[in-house]
Amino acid sequence: ACGGGSNEPAETDNTGSEDTTEDNAAEAAEDLDGSVVVDGSGTVYPLMSVLAEEYMINEQPNVSVEVSRSGTSAGFGKFLVPNGTDFNDASREIKDEELEEAEANGIEVQEFKVALDGLTFVIHPENDWAKELTEEELISIFSADGGVTKWSDIRPEFPDEEIKPMGPNENHGTYEFFYENILDKGDLVDGVNLQQEYSTLVNLVAEDKNAIAFFGFGYYVNNQDQIQAVNVDFGEGPVEPSLDTIAEDGDYAPFTRPVFTYLNVDMAKEKPQVLDFARYVVNNVNEFAGETGFAPLPESEIEEYNSFLDGLN
Amino acid sequence: MDVNSEMNKGNAVNVRKMIEQKKSSRNLNNLIEKVMPKLLFVIASISILTTVGILYTLLSETFEFFQRVPIVDFFTGTVLRPLSQDPQFGVLPLLTGTIISSVIAMFVAIPIGLMTAIFLSEYASDKVRRTLKPMLEILAGIPTIVYGFFAFTFVTPILRDIIPGLQATNILSPGIVMGIMIIPMVASLSEDAMSSVPRAMREGALALGATRLEVTGKVVIPAAISGIIASFVLGISRAIGETMIVTIASGSTKNFTFDITQSMQTMTAYIVEVTGGDAPAGSTIYYSLYAVAMTLFVFTFLMNLLARYISRRFREEY
Amino acid sequence: MNIDTTTQTNTTSKYIDQNTVQKRMNKRLIKNNLAKGLFFVSTMFGLVVLAILIFRVFSQGIGWINVDFLTGRLSNNPDRAGIMGAILGTLWLMAVVAPVTMLLGVGTAIYLEAYAKKGKIHSFIQANISNLAGVPSIVFGILGMTIFVRALDLGGVVLAGGLTMSLLVLPIVVVASQEAIRAVPNHLSEASYGMGATKWQTIKNVILPAALPGILTGAILSLSRAIGETAPLIVIGIPALLIPFPGGLMDRFTILPVQIYYWTIDASLVAEYANLAAATIIVLLIVLFILNSTAIIIRNKFQQRY
């Protein structure tokens, strides 16, 4: 599961290491300081910033964890350079080109899945016709080949009004996930409104009856009073995105994707606070996933990560 | 009045002598005297270095940008899609965004600012002027981020009630708010220009039976026109360079459009977006930042030059 | 209102018919009064907007201001979030901007007023300074990012932000100091030279002390400009979430306007952030109000009348 990392975790002493890990953490808790720099996905940002805050409050008050949210791709740009960031959050998997770049720069990268996210399509709360759409219909709205400009182009009984499709811009992993996995690298429809800030998108949809936008589930659950989600019919009836349906093998699976954070392994070796924070993230991410709108990871993956981190000591 | 009898004779303190003795400290003074002008010159050159720094960074990186994107494509391209797989770097969407927002701002700032100036300079009593002017200047001192907040959370919702098609992020609302921000600037510079028209000129017109309005329109404004126009140009320059209001309230859509109900991006907002996303050094999009900044710089620089030229060239002599 | 026109017995034919003049007079006076009303309304427009803005910000934010908010750390949770970090960041920024601009600004002003020969160099520097004053702040941000953050590799720390801001507000201090120095009457420096004082002694002991109130006023106004600026620091790169307090020049930091910015755009994520932004605006406005009042007090109180 830990794809991409050039350093395979030592899976052998899985059980034995559990204790030492905690010992280390307890010891380290005494005197860690310095900074941890996290950048990347805006989708993952709410989860990561809560983790960072809790970490600083409860674990290491002297460690400064900064969380920025340039977007997955822009984040990788800052992560894959010498003296770059310590972590990069990502709402898609690292690309091959990016791995090559890492290698070229002599940077060792470790991937951690942190949660599962459902790509959610949202519409205006008073939009009463598009509450349920099929996967194909959704794709046709956003695809250049869809031939859809008005709602009535989808189904004749829909209003004869222009659709206003929107989404995050190309800085974002969410965009790339959509582009690569859902549109299958087909062009986006002309006039799609792409924004840097998710909050702008929420606003735009909340204020426009004909708007439809896509982004991570978290941005939907936090704004349910302003926007509503489209229930997607993947062939077996409409599925409402929720923490249950977007979980592993849930009914929303086709639009579900893991979100990640990538660790610069050398930084973790060099700076104990980076390693410590990585450990904290891995062990506590499930606790905060729900409240920030993500589905939790299976325990097995967490154990796997722990053993990898132990190997760095 | 017996001044000097005791002064030099048997003095405990002989100043002359002491001054002679302290002459050695003069060497230090001489050194300071020699070094100070040079030191101060170095300090004064920092302002020049700043300009040179700005020009150098902008020019060199812009040059690199034009190696990658032909200059013609940049200035004639109507599509700006810097992040896409197939990036396009037409600056026209940003230019239209910038120009439209500035035009809207000046539609607010010029009439209101000028009328305010007229009221303060021609109609208001001294006392009224002295109370109103500082209050207007508060308006000029409010940070732009506050105006951005105001535009986004207050003006836009109101405008949306009035104009049905208005998007939640649009160029109209920040344009208007920018105009409000610029009112004090236009008002105060125009008022300065109008107050410097000699009283005798006003009296000459009043004595012919002219009303205040006629004096203002036919004598004061023509005489102060250069200062007034310069204030407009400086206002435009300010609007072009304004960042936070548009960044917050106009979204980041890179539309090439003239529809003011739409979200548009200005050059300044583009810079914020790209640097906020912290573009990795070396990418084309990173260099595009400098090309846009250079364009912005040239725009405002020309505006400022123009303002100075106007106020010098067309100054009435009275 | 009928002036007896028959009394005039001019031999030449008359073009100005007093009756027409009378008739038009009323129209002209009404026009004048209407215009006056319009001009007054325009003047009030700005002030009314100001009042609305302040009322709106206060009504939204005042309820969120309390000791915990002022002294607390930043947090994702609006009920827990505080702005001490931003306040300290602002103070640290000032700790760089104030001395740097004072040194550079006053130094430049002294050079221009006392040393530079009125000629090409003088007018070149002078023109340069007024041009700098018109350069958009975001361009300074790019300069700072390129030079301080990247080329000098300082990163987005207090020092880099402070130096950027210093350059941005430098023209304000230079111009204010120049005016203050120019306002010191010539006969004071003549008196000093007459005692055998050297140029620098005269500047240090006579001119600068006399110009100090004006210089300070300019310096404070430049600080208040620096405190309110947002764009250059966003360009330099300030993290959206930075919980630790800055403790030195080489620490990462955030400042009040940037905090307002993030909370404003994140308000759609957590609605209460808008209130936090409003509360922070109140704090910022109060700080600015205090600074500007101080400047006015200094100007009024310590300005010498010679």
Next chain:
Amino acid sequence: MGMLTAEKKVNVEIKSNSSVETVPAEKKVVYDTKNLNLWYGKDHALKNINLEVYEKEVTAIIGPSGCGKSTYIKTLNRMVQLVPIVKISGDIEYRGQNILDKSFKVEDLRTRVGMVFQKPNPFPKSIYDNVAYGPRIHGIKNKKVLDEIVERSLRGAAIWDEVKDRLSENAYGLSGGQQQRLCIARCLAIEPDVILMDEPTSALDPKSTLKVEELIQELKKEYSIVIVTHNMQQAARISDRTAFFLNGEVVEYDKTDTIFSNPSDKRTEDYITGRFG
């Protein structure tokens, strides 16, 4: 130097100035000032002024600096009220109407009463536009009529020949004396009844002064003129009546001949003979 030459002429002209004698006794009163008092704040600048200005005469006002000459003449067209702290009591009747009455429209008054100031104050416009300014604000737009008014006014101000070829040039290109005559022309263009002049020649050289003085003599055939002057010789040369002001009071008001040859008040005599002021 210039002043000296001007002074020499005086003696000659005082004698030759015989117009006063020939004025018929039944001249009409244009301005009748009754018990006028004026304060700048608490400063009592005009004290109980009583004065009649007659039609088609030149009335000179003389007195030392600060005695209230300008204040008085500016009260006659209510320009003095541009100073906000001014308070006035008493009456000034202009052709029978009290101009200090609240209901009286100053703009009306000022279209009947022209004013020429100490420093020439043309507008920064062309010569033509300067003269056409007054007619235009009173609604005259017809180009031909305007042309005619401009020419007639410039002729009336004895400056036509000097400027007729450069009517579209800026008025600031003229010399000081020309500017002053232009200002007089500007005044004439609205065909006033009275012309007020506040030291109209004090900023001019002797030659220009002479020209303006001649012009005034010419103008009084058509207009009533009130002129403030520092220059006693000038008052003697050109005026029919002279009022001597001192400390805000009218010390003496009489025919100019009488004032200069046989003043009844000691202070007038002292002032005229240059003993103070």
Next chain:
Amino acid sequence: MGMLTAEKKVNVEIKSNSSVETVPAEKKVVYDTKNLNLWYGKDHALKNINLEVYEKEVTAIIGPSGCGKSTYIKTLNRMVQLVPIVKISGDIEYRGQNILDKSFKVEDLRTRVGMVFQKPNPFPKSIYDNVAYGPRIHGIKNKKVLDEIVERSLRGAAIWDEVKDRLSENAYGLSGGQQQRLCIARCLAIEPDVILMDEPTSALDPKSTLKVEELIQELKKEYSIVIVTHNMQQAARISDRTAFFLNGEVVEYDKTDTIFSNPSDKRTEDYITGRFG
């Protein structure tokens, strides 16, 4: 008004001023000006000046406005060179050294030559700091020494009794006359050899003028004084020698008595009798 009273005294004092007679002939020359020419840009302000200033005398410089009095006196301590466009030729020897020589340090010169200006120009500092200014810039820091210098200088300028209880107050609280004497005290604090005074009483009321004049008479016992004055009576009252300047030239330079009673040049006479200027 005040001037009038002051003038009345003159006649009395001119006669009583007999100090010139008793001066021994072998007085030392302090300043020897030879063929001095000075230009402001192209404006030839001083023309071929030759003048000797003697020790422990008061040398007065009189002449009409703009004749170069201030320019000359400011050349004596090279203050005139603060104006960048100034060009000078000729020599001024101060105690045998040419002060116009490039190698001559102006600061040195100015510690020997004090200057008092037309308008009192105390620094906006305390009275004490004003007087201590000179000693301090010359390196005297010792508090006790400074105290002593300040007291002695203030006594020397006959102002000690008036200010001794308010030494730490701002000098701008003093009256004009007190300020001028303070400026003289400030001068005395560096114990100069020569004191230059450029119309030191022209901004003062008659009473203060009298005080300063008395002070000057006192000071000349110890110092050589060069004083520029507009007031001929003042020159007559207090000076030993008088130079009459006109249009940048020295018309006449002689003992004051001679100049005032028996001038050899017609222009001097005209000026002194008030025929011009």
